[in-house]
Ligand SMILES: CC(C)=CCC/C(C)=C/CC/C(C)=C/CC/C(C)=C/CC/C(C)=C/CC/C(C)=C/CC/C(C)=C/COP(=O)(O)OP(=O)(O)O
Ligand SMILES: O=P(O)(O)OC[C@@H](O)CO
């Protein structure tokens with residue numbers, strides 16, 4: 001089973017939050033932008049209804065559409081792919097495996113396994129909602145990052161390491177290190193990309209670049225990241 005089939009070539013992704021408003025015109029621009037995929041997800045206020053609503057609007061377009069499941073309530077059928085986050089840099093097991101086990105007890109028999117992947121999350125911006133929620137140990141030096149990559153990539157063989165700086169542009173040296181060390185995992189980078197230059201820098205460091213909040217603040221700037229990422233070649 002080739003779990004990386006759908007996202008193995010994704011270089012640029014827009015992340016849309018069901019808890020935030022987006023007009024039909026704005027959604028059209030995002031879905032027709034040339035991005036490789038749209039991920040639906042957020043850390044708070046995500047419900048079954050707002051997730052179904054956003055999915056059905058995105059479904060009018062051909063762009064691949066995945067759900068990052070952040071609560072049981074938001075487990076909605078009909079997406080092309082599902083991502084289940086496991087937070088690796090927290091001491092609170094609830095966020096590493098606890099809630100996920102509860103979700104699997106409930107939905108396990110219905111999960112399309114060939115279209116579902118775990119993400120090893122490293123939450124690296126202490127100010128982000130997700131960091132506060134999960135009690136993430138966000139301060140990470142190169143040695144500790146290396147150990148987390150070995151854990152995720154070599155021991156756990158997770159298909160994705162998600163370096164999450166949501167709301168803040170991160171440390172590209174750390175991201176580059178993770179992508180170089182990973183032998184099978186794809187390194188997703190997200191956080192604070194609000195112009196083409198930052199998108200380019202992230203694309204030089206990570207396998208996949210994820211753009212979120214700027215969509216709601218400056219759509220033109222968000223759209224400029226698509227071509228910026230496409231200009232950067234990356235080995236694997
Ligand atoms: C047919 C059918 C039912 C399909 C569904 C199949 C499926 C795969 C079901 C999964 C079942 C399951 C395992 C459920 C459990 C889900 C769960 C509770 C997982 C835990 C997720 C988790 C660790 C959450 C903590 C927060 C976090 C890491 C969220 C990830 C997304 C994120 C960081 C978004 C950024 O949020 P944002 O709101 O944008 O933040 P800012 O304010 O900073 O912008
Ligand atoms: O919203 P931003 O800061 O662009 O981050 C993108 C994504 O990683 C959020 O989960």
Ligand SMILES: [Mg+2]
Nearest residue numbers: 017166212213
């Ligand atoms: Mg956000």
